[in-house]
Amino acid sequence: MRSNLLYLKSCPRCTGDVHADSDMHGTFLKCLQCGFSKDLSPEMAARLFRTPSSVPSAPVALPGQQAA
Numbered sequence: 001m002r003s004n005l006l007y008l009k010s011c012p013r014c015t016g017d018v019h020a021d022s023d024m025h026g027t028f029l030k031c032l033q034c035g036f037s038k039d040l041s042p043e044m045a046a047r048l049f050r051t052p053s054s055v056p057s058a059p060v061a062l063p064g065q066q067a068a
Helices: 042-049
Strands: 005-007 018-023 026-031 037-039
Touching (some): 018 042, 026 042
Antiparallel strands (some): 005 018, 018 026
């Protein structure tokens, strides 16, 4: 999973630029200025990289329907 995602001024430590990347251990965000790193859950990584998640979504009841 390679992508060139860059979040400008998003670092919680130094307000630097954060880069999204992945390696053999998982997906993470890393600040380019101070090196702050944050691991991402598989669900958040799927949203970030717009890949289908392996976690099924909860069914949504439409108006007028009753939940089972």
